[in-house]
Amino acid sequence: MSPKSNGRNKKLGPRRKVPGRVSKAKSSTKAKTADAKRVVDANALKWQKVNVPDTLDDFGGFYGLEEIDGVDVEVVDGKVQFVARDESRLKNTAGDGDSADVVEIDEDAEMEDVTEFRNLDDIAEGELSALSDDGSASEDENSDGSGGSDMNDDDEQELESEIFNQDIGLDEAEAPELPSWTGIMKLSATVLQGLSRLGFSTPTEIQRQSIPKALEGHDIMGKASTGSGKTLAYGIPILEGIISDGSDSRPIGLIFTPTRELAHQVTDHIREVAALLVKRNPYSIMCLTGGLSIQKQERLLKYKGSARIVVATPGRFLELLEKDQTLIDRFAKIDTLVLDEADRLLQDGHFEEFERILKHLSRARKFTNGKKHGWKTMIFSATFSLDYFNKLSNTSWKKMKTAPSENEMEEVLKHLMTKIPFKGKPLIIDTNPEQKVASQVKESLIECLPTERDLYVYYFVTLYPGTTLVFCNAIDSVKKLHAYLHNLKISAFQIHSSMLQKNRLKSLEKFQEQAKKNQVLNKPTVLIASDVAARGLDIPGIQHVIHYHLPRSADVYIHRSGRTARAENEGVAVTICSPQEAMGPLRKLRRVLAGKAGAKGKRWQNDIALLPVEPDIVSQLRERSRLASALADSEIATQSLSKDDNWLKKAADDLGIDVDSEDESKDTFLAKNKTKKLNKQLDKSTLKSYKFELNALLNTPIRKDARKSYLTGGLSNLADDLTKKKGHSSIIGHDNVDALTLLKNKPKRAKR
Structure with missing residues (x-):
């Protein structure tokens, strides 16, 4: 007797039915009775998805779990069969019993007459193609119940018509008219389709200058402001290389980025333009970064036609190369190598992995092609200046007083050519030689005490609701500010390098979803980030950037500020600093950004405006800020203490020793750290009291000028404004102000 299940079956991943010895079900009256067994394919069943905890999602190649009730599992001759007696467990069968996924059988039928279900791994080489030629064995795996014993001739013609061609866009009647593009460069219909669909009717300056030269095969060193379209400046030439390439599997382009988030963003952007190519093969453009399943990435790399364009972080790509020699030989055949945000990739401490990748690929290319290298190299960034990487706190004024060189880009290029094997001297394309921060960014300054940074962040997002990105230098500050704003009932999200990659991406998605909802309600939405989000990330709709801490170097300031005012839009960048920072690091920062003007003695104070602060509103927010800060400190301290205890217990268990409180107190550092956290914890009664007061x-309501009585009195009728929903959404008696408009209309500081 065949073993049967307990009535609940689970399905791991998709299953495929392969016809072995196939014959039609016998036309027997017995098969039509209520007791007839129905052997069905796994794909014909109504599987129910099981929610998997986040800790298991995408773990080691595990992608999902499904289950079903009321279906038996029989193992016949070592083969698994799903047997259903209830049609409600099946997908649409159209009521005729002729579905290709459902076969009625007689229990007394010989085994030779029963459809055999096998996994793909059980098929001998050549057996599948032999079966596909047999008309009696041809069934539609995804039948909708209308019968599928033979394949449509139309489907065969469709498959033949989609053979990889010199131009992927075979389904369009003609290329769209984009004279601004086609007038200066020759592009395929596929790329023009993508540009037209995305609304890119005119190339940006960096695209106008770079793409024609890249299509001619030149090495390029490109510099342009943040948000100026550098991704397509190198992405379009690579796509044109795929379309013109005769093979359907050789990798064409390899793109390196310094952060995982930027790699995913670049991948998505290129995929959008190359939608017709991705439609043909969804894995032709791949993103390879850490923090995600390496087993899945290795499996996808084995698919035919996959990874023709790879966007990667150096660490994960090096790991994949050194695990599989065939990948080194494969990617040594690339046509184009791109370094996005190249200045960051080539900084000391970031270059070692990239250097090892270059050695592997260059050695393999020399062996196969008879030459050391030969690929086209393109490097892009918004900042190419050796001065930008100096730490502001350590830079001496003696160095700062020297005027920038007239050939600064040439000096940087000499430095880069010692690290990157260019074919020849690259073309330098600099679209903003004088400008450091994009002109659409309006910079401003808030001076306050170091302990009041949280208060002024709260003040800013309350007075100027919108989408705001706050940058902190430390991960602890990101966590604290996130908890602080959450206590104040402000939609806040966080992203930092200690988070799992999957959680970072989810946090970005949730931020963007909430920002759309709050925009309608005129409420603030805040993303708090460490510098992991400073480079290259194109988060739509960022109106304000706040430097919670002064950045450690000038290049970080430029890239942080560049998260707003993207794609010809305008935005605001606010720096919060103490008077001590204003006299030291801030002064040096403005001197570096001023460039030649700074060397001539131009006062930095004339270059940045103070953001107007209304003391009466700040005073009303101060007590809220104090309570929210105390609650946030207590919450983080409690979580940290719990994590420390769990870590110590786990370490002790692994070593097979016992740890008591006396051993812990002997360690001075651990004892001080624990005491500091305990002092921030609030007892239950205080915690409850603070929450009640804060609520x-x-x-x-917050009132302008602390006005508390007679809403109908005074120069303005506040009751009428409230009724007609005029004025500010959160502050009674205050006009609905916009930070950008305020700064544009505010004159700069008068010269002293």
Whole structure:
């Protein structure tokens, strides 16, 4: 007797039915009775998805779990069969019993007459193609119940018509008219289709200058402001290389980025333009970064036609290369190598992995092609200046007083050519030789005490609701500010390098979704980030950037500020600093950004405007800020202490020793750290009291000029404004102000 299941079956991943010895079900009256067994394919069943905890999602190649009730599993001759007696467990069968996924059989039928279900791994080489030629064995695996014993001639013609061709866009009647593009460069219909669909009717300056030269095969060193379209400046030439390439599997382009988030963003952007190519093969453009399943990446790399364009971080790509020699030989055949945000990739401490990759690929290319290298190299960034990487706190004024060289880009290029094997001297394309921060970014400054940074962040997002990105130098500050704003009932999200890659991407998605909802309600949405988000990330709709801490170097400031005012839009960058920072690091930062003007003695104070601060509103927010800060400190301290205890216990268990409180107190550092955290913890009664006070304050409206009585009195009728929903959404009696408009209309500081 064949073993049967307990009535609940689970399905791991998709299953495929392969016809072995196939014959039609016998036309027997017995098969039509209520007791007839129905052997069905796994894909014909109504599987129910099981929610998997985040800790198991995409773990080691595990992608999902499904289950079903009321279906038996029989193992016949070592083969698994799904047997259903209830048609409600099946997908649409159209009521005729002739579905290709459902076969009625007689229990007394010989085994030779029963459809055999096998996994793909059980098929001998050549057996599948032999079966596909047999008309009696040809069934539609994804039948909708209308019968599928033979394949449509139309489907065969469709497959033949989609053979990889010199131009992927075979389904369009003609290329769209984009004279601004086609007038200066020759592009395929596929790329023009993508540009037209995305609304890119005119190339940006960096694209106008770079793409024609790249299509001619030149090495390029490109510099342009943040948000100026550098991704397509190198992405379009690579796509044109794929379209003109005769093979359907050789890798064409390899793109390196310094951060995982930037790699995913670049991948998505190129895929959008190359939608017709991706439609042919969804894995032709791949993203290879750490933090995601390496087993899945290795499996996808084995698919035919995959990874023709790879966007990667150096660490994960090096790991994949050194695990599989065939990948080194494969990627040594690339036509184009791109370094996005090249200045960051080539900084000391970031270059070692990239250097090892170059050695592997150059050695393999020399062996196969008889030459050391030969690929085209393109490097792009918004900052190519050796001065930008100096730490602001350590840079001496003696170095700062020297005027920038007239050939600064040439000096940087000499430095880069010692690290990168160019074919020859690259073409230098600099679209903003004088400009450091994009002109659409309006910079401003808030001076406050170091302990009041949280308060002024709260003040800014309250007075100027919108989408705001806050940058901190430390991960602890990111966590604290996230908890602080959450206590104040402000939609806040965080992203930093200690988060799992999957959680970072989810946090970005949630931020963008919430920002769309809050935009309608005129409420603030805040993303708090470490510098992991400073480079290259194109987060739509960022109106304000706040430097919670002054950045450590000038290049970081430029890239942080560049997260707003992208694609010809305008935005605001606010720096919060103490008076001590204003006299030291901030002064040096403005001197570096001023360039030649700074060397001539131009006062940095004339270059940045102070953001107007309204003391009466700050005073009403101060007590809220104090309570929210205390609650955030207590929450983080409690979580940290719990994590420390769990870590110590786990370490002790692994070593097979016992740890008591006396041993821990002997370690001075651990004892001080624990005491500091314990002092920030609040007892239950205080915690409850603070939450009650804070909620009461949050329910009390904020009023301009602290006005508390007679809403109908004074110069303006506040009751009428409230009724007609005029003025500010959160502050009674205040006009609905916009930070960008305020700064554009505010004159710069008068010269002293």
